[in-house]
Amino acid sequence: MRARRLLFWLLTLVLFFAGCQTPQRTIRQPQPAPAETLQVVFFDIGQGDSALVRFPNGKTMLIDGGPTSAGARLVAKLRQRGIQRLDWVVGTHPHSDHIGGLIAVLKAFPVEEIWDSGFVYESPVYRDYLLAARGAKNQAGKRPPFRVALKGTKIQPAPDITVEVLAPSKPYLTGTSSDPNNNSIVLRIDTGSARFLFTGDMEEALRRRLYQQGANLRAEVLKVAHHGSHDGTDVPLLRRVRPQIAVISCGQGNVYGHPHKETLQALQAFGVRVYRTDLQGDITVRLVGKTLQVLPERSPSAQEQRSPRERTRFIGNPRSKVYHAPDCARLPQPSNRVYFPTREAAERAGYRPHKECLGDY
Numbered sequence: 001m002r003a004r005r006l007l008f009w010l011l012t013l014v015l016f017f018a019g020c021q022t023p024q025r026t027i028r029q030p031q032p033a034p035a036e037t038l039q040v041v042f043f044d045i046g047q048g049d050s051a052l053v054r055f056p057n058g059k060t061m062l063i064d065g066g067p068t069s070a071g072a073r074l075v076a077k078l079r080q081r082g083i084q085r086l087d088w089v090v091g092t093h094p095h096s097d098h099i100g101g102l103i104a105v106l107k108a109f110p111v112e113e114i115w116d117s118g119f120v121y122e123s124p125v126y127r128d129y130l131l132a133a134r135g136a137k138n139q140a141g142k143r144p145p146f147r148v149a150l151k152g153t154k155i156q157p158a159p160d161i162t163v164e165v166l167a168p169s170k171p172y173l174t175g176t177s178s179d180p181n182n183n184s185i186v187l188r189i190d191t192g193s194a195r196f197l198f199t200g201d202m203e204e205a206l207r208r209r210l211y212q213q214g215a216n217l218r219a220e221v222l223k224v225a226h227h228g229s230h231d232g233t234d235v236p237l238l239r240r241v242r243p244q245i246a247v248i249s250c251g252q253g254n255v256y257g258h259p260h261k262e263t264l265q266a267l268q269a270f271g272v273r274v275y276r277t278d279l280q281g282d283i284t285v286r287l288v289g290k291t292l293q294v295l296p297e298r299s300p301s302a303q304e305q306r307s308p309r310e311r312t313r314f315i316g317n318p319r320s321k322v323y324h325a326p327d328c329a330r331l332p333q334p335s336n337r338v339y340f341p342t343r344e345a346a347e348r349a350g351y352r353p354h355k356e357c358l359g360d361y
């Protein structure tokens, strides 16, 4: 009898402690969620580039502003995100699809500092951008410094975070396929746990210079150069950057056929997760603790998911004014192509069909 009672108490005791374990686990204080370290929004502003970087201390850097036609839309997008001032505005190079939208931004927000590649280019948009830069005001109502940000420029916008300019360097590259593109500001943001590489419209000549200079290009997040053009990305670059995430900023149905299939294939071969503003709208990349999160505004439709080759019906050669079927064996070089949705569109633009692939029409 006594033994049975002892057994009863023993069992009760065991059950009591066993029962205690579960509540103990739930009572444990939850770990505070790691704070967001950095946020980058790649804006869908049509054919062009524009990205907003938000540092954990609230400081902001806008890298490019898309085309002039997107200026008002970009200002609205910034306001929607609670932006009232910008600490740095970066114009990577003087092409209108990068600095055009900055004209409206420089008029709409107080700006503390403007970074420019210093590469001079003659165009009405570049002139208007310089005028807007001259008329810009910082929060104190003064004209912000207009800084030529060359290789070696380095700032610490927030504790433990650096922004380093890797290009351009002097002497500026000349005689390249596009000198404005090859003198783009290339910059790298390093937070200690993740790195972001912004490449402007860098092409092969600038890549070669960076390799020669031994630039550290390693980054988890890559803003793909030149809207995914075939001249902006190659295998040696991806070997150096080793990105996990790549963002391509380009306009839906753009006339350049960006992104080019060569770029998409190279990124795919490296197992990079590719996001596109033309298919997914604004793309937000957040660094939370040591984790990178990507939040696209929308998912691409089934129609959009088809490859650009499938969506592109006809390819024109602007030099010869001849248009081809996409599977023609004699297509023009990728740098010398325009794309048409229909034969009628090609003919309206003054192109005639290539006899070998399209016959007499």
Ligand SMILES: [Zn+2]
Pocket: 048, 049, 095, 097, 098, 201, 226, 227
């Ligand atoms: Zn561009």
Ligand SMILES: [Zn+2]
Pocket: 093, 095, 180, 181, 201
């Ligand atoms: Zn460009």
